[in-house]
Amino acid sequence: MNDVIYETVVTTVSAEGVPHVAPMGVRYQGGQVVLMPFKPSATHDNIVATGHAVLNLLTDTRVFAGCVTGRKVWPLVAADTILGQRLASALGHVELRLAERRDDAQRPVLLMARVHEVTHAPFIGFNRAQAAVIEGAVLVSRLHMLAAEKVDSEMAYLQIAIDKTAGEPEREAWGWLRSAVARHRAGLKEAR
Incomplete structure (x- = not known):
């Protein structure tokens, strides 16, 4: 597995349709996205329940800081091809489907297949x-x-x-x- 971790924000929805926004380091393996959410966590439970997630690529770092400081409500819009939500501020997003789950007591490995990818705005770089x-x-x-x-x-x-x-x-x-x-x-x- 590639050990390079990329900081992203993952959005999921519960089986009841309640959205959840969480910063998450992800890895890329071949054409798949590797997520390793902690257990218990809403991200893990939502992906297992629905089989989907959205990977949000963004430069608005308030989302990262906000989520870890209790500010978890961010403007969302419906995903294009899966039952899910993406961040309205995302420069791009990747809609994901659970392809394989390797269970672990603390950090299961979720291999996510890319279903749909969209670029919404250009990435001009980070400061x-x-x-x-x-x-x-x-x-x-x-x-x-x-x-x-x-x-x-x-x-x-x-x-x-x-x-x-x-x-x-x-x-x-x-x-x-x-x-x-x-x-x-x-x-x-x-x-x-």
């Missing part, structure tokens, strides 16, 4: 702040596993890219991430 927000979102998603010193040092380094290259969307997303770190730490102090 460094967008990459910093994505990396910051990964840190925030792992606050319960990382030492405070590691989080502080990495956030301080990422702050350089925010200061130099961020537009308003990246500044907003970065603020959400910094607030999430502060809330996490306040919760730890209260628990003591």
Whole structure:
């Protein structure tokens, strides 16, 4: 399997049609998309229940930061060929069908076949702040596993890219991430 991980946002719907938006690192293997969602998770349960997902390719890093800080409602539109939803802000999307499931107690491997792909807008490139927000979102998603010193040092380094290259969307997303770190730490102090 290719070990390169690409940061995307996966949208799924439950059997009842309730949408779910989640940032997810994916791998590409041949013509398939490899998803490895944690169990339990809405993403895993929705894909198993419906057999479908949508891979959203986007540069609006507020979606990444928002999802890990409790902002999970984003404008969606219906997928073209599957029962599902895609992000309205996606530059492109890939509609997926579950082709194979390799179960695991913690992280099953879901091999997803590409059913339909559309480009909605050109990709003009990332600015460094967008990459910093994505990396910051990964840190925030792992606050319960990382030492405070590691989080502080990495956030301080990422702050350089925010200061130099961020537009308003990246500044907003970065603020959400910094607030999430502060809330996490306040919760730890209260628990003591």
